Amino acid sequence: MEKKSTKGGRGISIFKVQELGILMIFLILCLGIQLLTPKFLKPANLINIMRQISNVGIMAVGEAMVIIIAGIDLSVGATLSLSACVAAYLAQVINPWLAVLVALLTGLSIGMINGFLSVKIGIAPFIATLGTQMMARGLAFMVTAGIPIKFSNAASVLGGGRIALPWKLQLPVPILFMLAIYVIGIVVMTQTVFGRNIYAVGDNEKSAKLSGINSDRIKITAYVVSGFLAAVAGILYAGNLTTAEASAGDGIETNVIAAVVIGGVSMAGGEGSVVGILIGAAIMGVIKNAFILLNFPATMQTFTIGLMIVLAVGLDCVNKKRREKKIVLNKAQIKDQKNEQAKDGK
Numbered sequence: 001m002e003k004k005s006t007k008g009g010r011g012i013s014i015f016k017v018q019e020l021g022i023l024m025i026f027l028i029l030c031l032g033i034q035l036l037t038p039k040f041l042k043p044a045n046l047i048n049i050m051r052q053i054s055n056v057g058i059m060a061v062g063e064a065m066v067i068i069i070a071g072i073d074l075s076v077g078a079t080l081s082l083s084a085c086v087a088a089y090l091a092q093v094i095n096p097w098l099a100v101l102v103a104l105l106t107g108l109s110i111g112m113i114n115g116f117l118s119v120k121i122g123i124a125p126f127i128a129t130l131g132t133q134m135m136a137r138g139l140a141f142m143v144t145a146g147i148p149i150k151f152s153n154a155a156s157v158l159g160g161g162r163i164a165l166p167w168k169l170q171l172p173v174p175i176l177f178m179l180a181i182y183v184i185g186i187v188v189m190t191q192t193v194f195g196r197n198i199y200a201v202g203d204n205e206k207s208a209k210l211s212g213i214n215s216d217r218i219k220i221t222a223y224v225v226s227g228f229l230a231a232v233a234g235i236l237y238a239g240n241l242t243t244a245e246a247s248a249g250d251g252i253e254t255n256v257i258a259a260v261v262i263g264g265v266s267m268a269g270g271e272g273s274v275v276g277i278l279i280g281a282a283i284m285g286v287i288k289n290a291f292i293l294l295n296f297p298a299t300m301q302t303f304t305i306g307l308m309i310v311l312a313v314g315l316d317c318v319n320k321k322r323r324e325k326k327i328v329l330n331k332a333q334i335k336d337q338k339n340e341q342a343k344d345g346k
Contacts, residue, residue: 019276022264026283033290040293043169053259053285054174055080055233056252060259060277061185062111062226067260068202069219070269071118071125076230076256078136079110080249083234085143088151088244096155104231110136111227115220133253140246148245151238159239174236181229185274198222202269258305259284261312268320283308 033040059076066073083103090099110132117128161173189195200208201215208215238244263280265272284305291301 019264019273019279022262022276022279022283026279026286029283029286033286033293037290037293040290043167045289045293047169047171047175049282049285049289050175050178051172052288053281054172054178055237055249056255056259056284057178057278057281058174058181058233058236059226059230059252059256060263060281061181061274062222062229063253063256064260064263064265064272064274064277065189065198065222066125066226067257067265067267068198068269068272069222070202070205071219071222072129072257073111073114073223073226074126074129074253075110075114075133075136076226076233077249077252078133078140079107079227079230080234080237080252081244081246082110082136082140082143083107083231084151084238084244084248085140085149085246087155087235088149088238089143091151091153091155092149096153100155100158100235103235104228107227107229107231107234108224109227110230111224112220114227115223118223119216119219137246137250140248144244144246146246148243150242151244152242155235156239156242159236160242161239172240174240177232177236181232182274182278185277189274194218194221199270202271204270255284255305258309261316262308264312266316266320267313268316 030041039045059080063073063076083106086106087096087099087103090102114125114129114132117123117132118125121128123131157173158177159174162170163173163176165171189198197208197213197218200211200213201218205215208218234244234249237248259281260272260277261267261280262283263272263276263278265277287304287308288301290296291298291304
């Protein structure tokens with residue numbers, strides 16, 4: 001289960017010290033909020049939090065893969081919007097399930113374009129995905145003519161369906177999708193060659209190539225997965241609201257990236273885990289829910305999440321510099337030992 005690499009497998013285990021630390025922060029946060037508002041830990045509210053983070057949580061898995069290979073995908077929000085609009089528009093003229101399939105292919109296509117532009121053409125991922133973000137958003141407005149499209153049909157059950165639970169509770173279907181995607185993500189990233197290769201490419205692409213890994217294919221696949229999961233989130237979004245509009249998902253990419261970063265994925269690439277991402281998304285959902293329950297201004301939510309991003313990235317940078325310094329010191333010690341051995345030999 002551990003990754004054999006220069007980093008000693010820190011990235012690929014299901015749980016590691018960093019994720020346990022994030023989990024402890026999450027549990028302490030929940031306990032503190034519960035003390036302030038007893039409504040917080042009620043089952044209905046917990047289900048509501050999970051429903052609220054489902055779209056961000058789903059897209060965060062794909063975004064994490066992209067960031068682990070040292071890239072970034074700013075187009076996930078626009079991909080969500082375009083996929084939702086395509087599904088809703090086509091569902092009016094063809095079978096709704098076929099419309100959903102086309103919407104998923106739309107997300108795959110955007111991911112493929114992102115990968116091609118950044119990997120094969122060599123455009124910086126930030127610029128490439130910013131460009132596709134604007135193009136996808138523009139296409140969404142062209143598809144809808146700026147008017148929301150109703151998405152209430154057999155396929156809308158994917159986003160709006162509910163499963164009955166004991167005590168008159170209902171579990172939204174998007175939560176099941178999110179949990180299933182995280183289980184698959186954990187297996188892929190910890191138990192498959194593809195998952196190990198993602199970490200290897202993000203850790204040191206040159207070394208990965210020398211090991212026989214097709215880094216271009218791995219990187220493009222990561223972008224394709226990101227686009228696909230954004231499309232899944234778009235279909236669930238439209239199904240839940242029974243409408244699709246071009247402005248859907250505007251700015252949601254910041255929340256997705258925040259969940260990934262707070263969850264312990266390094267912006268430098270090569271590190272992070274799917275479990276950490278889920279905890280990161282949960283922390284964001286808990287904070288937003290707490291602010292609502294405590295009647296705090298919405299502006300405080302934005303400030304707090306921004307502060308958490310800065311702290312998470314700052315901590316990652318500090319840890320990275322500390323590790324690099326330790327490596328330099330170790331190399332210096334080895335060099336000194338060799339020099340001493342050479343002197344003794346003389």
